[in-house]
Amino acid sequence: MRKMKIGIVIIGDRYSFSEEERKIENVDLNKADAINRAVDGELISSLSERIRALIPQEIETFTAHVITENDALDTPKADAYVAIPFAAHDLILTTLHSKNKPVVIYTAPYAELWSYGNVFYPYFMRDARKIDKMLGIDPDIHLCNSDEDLSEHISALYVRFRVRNTKILCIGEAMREPYHSFNWGYEVIKLIQQKFGIEWNQIGTPKFLNIFENCAEEDGAIIRDGAADDRLSKDFDTSNSVKNFKVYKKLIEEYGANAFTVNCLESTVHTSCHSTSCYALSRLNDEGIVAACEADATTLIDMIITSYASNSPAFMLNPYLFPMDDRLFVSHCTSPRRHSFDSEEKDDYNVYAYFEIRNLPCGLQILKQPGPVTVTGISHDTLDKMVIVRGNLVRNTAFPSCRTQLEIDVPGGIQKLAECYEGRHWALVYGDQSKKIAKANELLGIESMII
DSSP: OOOOEEEEEEEOSEEEEOHHHHHOSSOOGGGGGGGEEEOOHHHHHHHHHHHHTTSOTTSEEEEEEEOSHHHHHTSOOOSEEEEEESSOOHHHHHHHHTTSSOEEEOOOOTTTEEOGGGGTHHHHHHHHHHHHHHHTOOOOEEEOSSHHHHHHHHHHHHHHHHHHTOEEEEESSOOOOSTTOHHHHHHHHHHHHHHHOOEEEEEOHHHHHHHHHTSOOOOTHHHHHTOSEEOSOTTOOOHHHHHHHHHHHHHHHHHTOSEEEEOTTTSSHHHHHTSOSHHHHHHHHHTTOEEEETTOHHHHHHHHHHHHHHTSOOEEEEEEEETTTTEEEEEESOOOOBSOTTOOOBOOEEEEEOSSSTTSEEEEEEOOOSEEEEEEEEOTTTSOEEEEEEEEEEEEOOOSSOSEEEEEEOTTOHHHHHHTOOOSSEEEEESOOHHHHHHHHHHHTOEEEEO
16 A cells, blocks of 8 residues: 655745734834734744644655745645644635645644634635535535544544555455345445545455465464464364465455455355364464455454544454343454554463364464453445444453354443344454544545444
8 A cells, every 4th residue: 555645735925923012002003014924934844843743654754845826826736734724814725625635734832823714714714625526526625623633533534544445356256245245245346446545356266275275384383382272172273274365465466456355254254264264364464454254244344443533453243232131242263463553562372163163173272461442333335434442351262152252241231222223243352442443434424323
């Protein structure tokens, strides 16, 4: 995926210091122009450094000083612009807006400086939004009220940028969901591409199996040797589970994909490969490739948004709701081990046979750590609503279900969650990530329901 680029655009040629001048009494307003200052290199550098510190490190930036309409026309292309208006007409902002990229307006606090540009940018916001509404287009204009707010806006725009530039690889047939309909399953794939601008690539099962059969064998010892507890019988061969990972990774690289799913449950992939995809999907998520099982396209989108917004690998899961306890039980076999992409901390795991087919290796029980978690579920038919659950992971469990199992306390209430239930499979990440996910959803046209 290419890097996002943001232009820091400083508009205008003069401003006034604010705090000290406001303390002076009996100022002669005929001489007020004397406190004007030029927008010079020192100020431009200072503002650029300030904005750059609020932007994720992976994003590239450049700074442009714009005074005239033609300067705005000549401003280099970017994926978003942070506009800082000093003494400048709203025409310049309108010119920047015509580049069809998000415009984030940032003004320094009143205590720091006073700018005539603060009378013009509201004109721009008003007019651009009204005209765009008449034309039926998205204005994509954002006003920030603090450094923290700017950081949140940029992070959300970055999530949207990454979603729109995601390339998905799917192996096997589409899941017959929602409503157990193959028609709707394939239509959802089309919806994903049109709604989010995502590139979708698909490989048929026979073609994949031919690729799999012609790849070299792998040593499965890495799975059993790395386990905290090995619950497999001695004759279980985990080599094809490692081979699945290697083949998936090879195909992902060939297609230039950064998200992945496989129809492992209903197609012949499991039985023909004599293994499961659980280990492979766990590792892919840990490596930053958002990976879902069962060719579940809607949950893959849920995981992409949740993972990008939280900068953490997401655990795809089945949710069970217990309203009398305000407890959420979740389980599946494909959980990542890493807590966050900002940390190398990993959960331990036990290795078992696969839950649904007991003669297949292998299912992983990832031993998750107690503490705050966020669980999300997106509407699996229209992709326009997401339930966001703030919970506390209480313990790992051992019920007759998929191998990684968690009990989660939901202070917001399970009954409330059931009333606005969305999705089929859900996604889980460590920490309270609700605000970041909701902010990203706002820019993606998804309604958030926070529990």
